[in-house]
Amino acid sequence: QKEVEQNSGPLSVPEGAIASLNCTYSDRGSQSFFWYRQYSGKSPELIMFIYSNGDKEDGRFTAQLNKASQYVSLLIRDSQPSDSATYLCADTGFQKLVFGTGTRLLVSP
Amino acid sequence: NAGVTQTPKFQVLKTGQSMTLQCAQDMNHNSMYWYRQDPGMGLRLIYYSASEGTTDKGEVPNGYNVSRLNKREFSLRLESAAPSQTSVYFCASRDREREGCFGPGTRLTVT
Numbered sequence: 217q218k219e220v221e222q223n224s225g226p227l228s229v230p231e232g233a234i235a236s237l238n239c240t241y242s243d244r245g246s247q248s249f250f251w252y253r254q255y256s257g258k259s260p261e262l263i264m265f266i267y268s269n270g271d272k273e274d275g276r277f278t279a280q281l282n283k284a285s286q287y288v289s290l291l292i293r294d295s296q297p298s299d300s301a302t303y304l305c306a307d308t309g310f311q312k313l314v315f316g317t318g319t320r321l322l323v324s325p
Numbered sequence: 326n327a328g329v330t331q332t333p334k335f336q337v338l339k340t341g342q343s344m345t346l347q348c349a350q351d352m353n354h355n356s357m358y359w360y361r362q363d364p365g366m367g368l369r370l371i372y373y374s375a376s377e378g379t380t381d382k383g384e385v386p387n388g389y390n391v392s393r394l395n396k397r398e399f400s401l402r403l404e405s406a407a408p409s410q411t412s413v414y415f416c417a418s419r420d421r422e423r424e425g426c427f428g429p430g431t432r433l434t435v436t
Contacts, residue, residue: 252427259430313370313419
C-alpha cells in the first residue's frame with residue numbers, strides 16, 4: 217500500500233521568506249508527484265507536477281524530487297500572505313492518486 | 326472548458342437514505358477518482374476508475390458504489406447513508422502525466 221507522509225504543521229514563515237514543505241513516500245517505484253494547494257473551504261488546485269530527479273521551477277515555486285531518499289519538497293520563494301493554505305503532496309503512481317494529509321502554511325505580514 | 330463539475334454542492338440526508346453524487350469532466354481524461362475529506366484526515370480515496378469500463382476500490386470503499394458511465398462521467402452512490410459518511414466529497418480526474426483537476430466538492434451531512 218502506497219503511503220505519503222507530510223507534517224501537518226502549521227509551518228509559520230514571515231512574508232518574503234522561503235517556505236519549505238516536505239513529503240516522504242513509501243513506494244520505491246514511484247516516479248512522479250503532484251503538489252496541490254488547498255484554501256480553507258475550497259477544492260485542491262494543482263500547482264506543480266514533477267517527474268524526474270532534480271528540481272523543477274515555476275515562478276516562485278520549486279519542486280524537488282529525490283528518489284534515493286524518497287522525498288519530495290516544495291519551496292515557495294518570497295512567500296506572501298495569500299500563500300497561506302494547506303499544501304498536499306500526491307503520488308501519481310501507476311493508476312491511483314494517493315495523497316498525504318497536507319501541511320498547513322501560515323505566512324504572516 | 327468547465328473542468329470537473331459535481332452535483333449537488335450540498336446535501337442533507339437522514340440515516341438509511343440513499344443518494345448518488347454526480348461527477349463529469351470535459352478534459353478527455355482517462356482516470357477519475359472519488360475522495361472524501363474529513364478534518365485532520367486528508368483526502369482518502371474511495372474508488373477510482375483508471376479508464377472507461379474499469380473501477381477499483383481505494384482506501385475506504387465500504388458503504389459506497391461507483392459507476393463509470395462513460396469517459397466523462399463517474400458517479401458515487403451511497404446505498405444506505407450513515408452519520409460516519411458525513412464529509413466533503415471530491416471528484417477528480419487526471420491524464421497520464423501532468424494534469425490533475427478537482428471538482429468543487431459536495432458537502433454531505435447525514436443526520
